[in-house]
Amino acid sequence: MLSILTGTAANRRTAIASGVGLAVILVVAFLAAGAVGPAIVVAVINASIRNMVPIAFGALSGIFSERSGIVNIGIEGMMLMAAYVGFMINVALSVPGVSPILQTEPVRLGLSILGGVLAGGILGLFHALLSIRYRVDQIISGTVINMLALGLTGYFYLPGATTLGRLPPVVVNPFSADSGILFWLGEILFKKGIITYLMFALVIASTIGLFRTVWGLRTRAVGEHPRAADTLGINVHRLQYRNLFFSGCLAGLGGVFLTLEAVGTFERGMTNGRGFIALAVMIFGKWHPLGAAAGALLFGFATALQGQLQFFNINVPHQFVGMLPYLLTVIVLAGFVGRARPPAHVGKPYEIE
Amino acid sequence: MAGNNMRNGDVVLEIRGITKHFPGVLANDNVNLTLKKGEILALLGENGAGKSTLMNIVYGLYRADSGQVLLRNQEAHFASPREAIHSGIGMVHQHFQLIPVMSVAENVVLGEEVTSGAFLDRKEAVRHVRELSEQYKLRVDPDAIIEELPVGTQQRVEIIKALYRHAEILILDEPTAVLTPQEVDELFKIMRDLADRGVSIIFITHKLKEVLTIAHRIVVMRDGQVVGEATPAESTPESLAAMMVGREVLLRVQRGPAHPQDTVLDVIGLSALDDRHHHAVRDVSFSVRSGEVLGVAGVQGNGQTELVEVLTGLRHATAGRVIIHGEDLTNTSPRSVTSSGTGHVPEDRRRFGMVDNYTVAENLVLNSYYDLPFSVPPTARTLPVVMAGYIGIFLAFFAVLASIWGALWSSALWSLTLGLFGIQDVESASREAMNGPNMVELIVMLVMVLVIGYLAHRFTMWVLRRLQKAAGKPLRFGKKDRGLVLDHRQIDQHAVGLVEQFDIRTPDVDTHAGSLSGGNQQKMVVAREFGRKPRLLVAAQPTRGIDVGSIEFIHQQIIAQRDAGAAVLLVSAELDEIVALSDRIVVMYKGEIVATVDADKVTREQLGLLMAGASAEDVLGVRAA
Numbered sequence: 001m002l003s004i005l006t007g008t009a010a011n012r013r014t015a016i017a018s019g020v021g022l023a024v025i026l027v028v029a030f031l032a033a034g035a036v037g038p039a040i041v042v043a044v045i046n047a048s049i050r051n052m053v054p055i056a057f058g059a060l061s062g063i064f065s066e067r068s069g070i071v072n073i074g075i076e077g078m079m080l081m082a083a084y085v086g087f088m089i090n091v092a093l094s095v096p097g098v099s100p101i102l103q104t105e106p107v108r109l110g111l112s113i114l115g116g117v118l119a120g121g122i123l124g125l126f127h128a129l130l131s132i133r134y135r136v137d138q139i140i141s142g143t144v145i146n147m148l149a150l151g152l153t154g155y156f157y158l159p160g161a162t163t164l165g166r167l168p169p170v171v172v173n174p175f176s177a178d179s180g181i182l183f184w185l186g187e188i189l190f191k192k193g194i195i196t197y198l199m200f201a202l203v204i205a206s207t208i209g210l211f212r213t214v215w216g217l218r219t220r221a222v223g224e225h226p227r228a229a230d231t232l233g234i235n236v237h238r239l240q241y242r243n244l245f246f247s248g249c250l251a252g253l254g255g256v257f258l259t260l261e262a263v264g265t266f267e268r269g270m271t272n273g274r275g276f277i278a279l280a281v282m283i284f285g286k287w288h289p290l291g292a293a294a295g296a297l298l299f300g301f302a303t304a305l306q307g308q309l310q311f312f313n314i315n316v317p318h319q320f321v322g323m324l325p326y327l328l329t330v331i332v333l334a335g336f337v338g339r340a341r342p343p344a345h346v347g348k349p350y351e352i353e
Numbered sequence: 354m355a356g357n358n359m360r361n362g363d364v365v366l367e368i369r370g371i372t373k374h375f376p377g378v379l380a381n382d383n384v385n386l387t388l389k390k391g392e393i394l395a396l397l398g399e400n401g402a403g404k405s406t407l408m409n410i411v412y413g414l415y416r417a418d419s420g421q422v423l424l425r426n427q428e429a430h431f432a433s434p435r436e437a438i439h440s441g442i443g444m445v446h447q448h449f450q451l452i453p454v455m456s457v458a459e460n461v462v463l464g465e466e467v468t469s470g471a472f473l474d475r476k477e478a479v480r481h482v483r484e485l486s487e488q489y490k491l492r493v494d495p496d497a498i499i500e501e502l503p504v505g506t507q508q509r510v511e512i513i514k515a516l517y518r519h520a521e522i523l524i525l526d527e528p529t530a531v532l533t534p535q536e537v538d539e540l541f542k543i544m545r546d547l548a549d550r551g552v553s554i555i556f557i558t559h560k561l562k563e564v565l566t567i568a569h570r571i572v573v574m575r576d577g578q579v580v581g582e583a584t585p586a587e588s589t590p591e592s593l594a595a596m597m598v599g600r601e602v603l604l605r606v607q608r609g610p611a612h613p614q615d616t617v618l619d620v621i622g623l624s625a626l627d628d629r630h631h632h633a634v635r636d637v638s639f640s641v642r643s644g645e646v647l648g649v650a651g652v653q654g655n656g657q658t659e660l661v662e663v664l665t666g667l668r669h670a671t672a673g674r675v676i677i678h679g680e681d682l683t684n685t686s687p688r689s690v691t692s693s694g695t696g697h698v699p700e701d702r703r704r705f706g707m708v709d710n711y712t713v714a715e716n717l718v719l720n721s722y723y724d725l726p727f728s729v730p731p732t733a734r735t736l737p738v739v740m741a742g743y744i745g746i747f748l749a750f751f752a753v754l755a756s757i758w759g760a761l762w763s764s765a766l767w768s769l770t771l772g773l774f775g776i777q778d779v780e781s782a783s784r785e786a787m788n789g790p791n792m793v794e795l796i797v798m799l800v801m802v803l804v805i806g807y808l809a810h811r812f813t814m815w816v817l818r819r820l821q822k823a824a825g826k827p828l829r830f831g832k833k834d835r836g837l838v839l840d841h842r843q844i845d846q847h848a849v850g851l852v853e854q855f856d857i858r859t860p861d862v863d864t865h866a867g868s869l870s871g872g873n874q875q876k877m878v879v880a881r882e883f884g885r886k887p888r889l890l891v892a893a894q895p896t897r898g899i900d901v902g903s904i905e906f907i908h909q910q911i912i913a914q915r916d917a918g919a920a921v922l923l924v925s926a927e928l929d930e931i932v933a934l935s936d937r938i939v940v941m942y943k944g945e946i947v948a949t950v951d952a953d954k955v956t957r958e959q960l961g962l963l964m965a966g967a968s969a970e971d972v973l974g975v976r977a978a
Contacts, residue, residue: 212473214466221452221463228450232464233435344453 058278076275086116124248443515
């Protein structure tokens, strides 16, 4: 199944590697279930997935942008802005007196998600405008977006704003507590918000998109050798604008996940470096959606484990336990990635002759 | 012959009175040209003659100032390559427009993809490419990844790309520049085949032999104009070269007999690995004496590159020894090889021979900037002493001035001095108000610091320079102690001299080297390496990709160095060059030296056989019998 999705041998290797990683985690989970009981294992898995979602979206955002030749270190800012906008729309629609139709759960939260995602997309377009039209250094342009988002959301932040609630689980666990393993499996598979499921769908969809469609072929061509693409009649800049919009939207989904599905409220700087971790995860995944998802899961797992470990009475200062996910990122990036090769033309502005 | 009949037929492309200005240059001046169906038209000219500009106009990359392009008797204006492609014009650029990480099929269909629904139809794309490759005898695996293919095959992919878009006119821009002789032969076969099938080909080149081999008709350009037209039958290399350069060119190098003296370079049992850790050089031994040229012949990729790198300290030898002037320099640094009196003209000048963003003057001292007269004291190790000197001198000056100032301060002279400049004595009122030194004082102090500092610097440098001159060698402690300051006056003077001597065509020595033409860049590298009168000269592909005039000049310089007593090791993939310049020839095949022969006792055919891997006994023995 995985190899059907992917194109070249290198891509296939990435897919296989992520498959193996997943299997290892499952085995470890089963072994751990015997040792500490299924409740804790399931809690760790669910926390892993919860931590994985925004990072996976961030990594997808990076893939969309870098595959088309533009470095995007503004993911953090796009996420934060989307998280804020999504939350504020939710707040505005929750105020008493707004028409009840708008306050029904699907409409209110749907509009909030849409607004947040669009905010991300607009920042993506802004990044494209700066780096394509005005040829601003792409690192600087991304940094500008990060600072802008941090400043704006911090300034307009309303402490104590309340909403009518966040995204509910799409499906409840249909198995009862006495049905054994099925119950625990259900605890993992169900009881998740729509954005989580959307993440998994988009990982698959963008894999197919990148390696199986005309759009993907052209995107990859532009990221590798825009002049070649240009001489073959591909509109390089239009493609980059479009992909940067998508990239911003994906980062936006990561952001709205935080405020509309996971936490339910907004806090200053709440993305807390996830956008940068996402970039590391993107590199770990070798610019491949499946690899990036695997990387995000790994990071999510480390974060979850870190959370669990703090409950146990282990004789390690909690600061060290808290380092675990970040330490893991460093080790994984330094040791396991090997010859990760970015798109050849990433970061350089392309000028039409 | 069917092909010939076709070539007598329709004109497919006509260029009328094309003129194109670039800032400062007239790139095309009223150029007229016709191309017939199924014809191979060679567009011959030096670098900068306007061939590529003309073709880029036809291909829609540039817009002509005036003139017309007629395609099948219809006037055509292409605003972009895309429109040219749609009208059946394909162009293979000198630098391939291929995406290295993608497969052949993906590269071919990019932009004109075959789809089924929303998805790419890979199977169909592969089938298409396979079909074209069989139809036109362009062997290539549609599933191969571009970067894993040899250059010759990549070029075939470019041709397939054009044919996939139904090109009827194919423009090949210097297609042989990057190919090995075998690949060139194969390309020519493909070109003939394409022409017989009615594809018209414009072949841009400056290589005379190739033109005579492949073209049906030759158009020669010089300085933006068409200066002549000929057929191969009525031309000789000499007549074409004269047309191209505008004067008689000596295609054969004038040289007297060699007078070899003592051995300069001794290579004993040398072995080395290439970048992929394969054995590239295997147990190679030879020696070069002063006053002779030793040519290393061989098809590219038989270990010559690695051999030169080992000799010049750029690559690690796994076994054997390199002895230059009796000194064992195996696996030392490039610097120690250079300072042993070795000049190196590297085969890839852009990567190893020069720095694009440096000026000509700076490029000309890349191998000597650290020595007299370019680098001047202070040196790294004398810097503390010099700094102490600066500070000492500064303090001395300051003490003197301060005491004068102090003397003035207490006297009425102070107010008088200020009065001279129309300044009121500020002592009484504003100084207290400002609670510190006033502006006048600050400015005076600043100026004094600058003046004294400058004088201290000049004085120190003057003393050091005098000392250095008296000593006649760099003032330094030990070999590694280098001067820290570059003397730009010396560097510029040096450059002006070399530019003159080696006829480097550049506006001035402060021009960025990257903006020179290939031939002049190479002359610059040659000037740098030859200019310091090396005892050993290692020249790898010294004339690759440059114009006839520059080739002639560089060949003369190599012989001049030989006659001046240098030992020359010449590595070249061009057999003509080897034969023209060498006194002795070694042939490399698969990393080994398969034969060592005197240049006047071997024929080109024998060398060709040796280069192709025939054994020395067979080839040379037959001749003896």
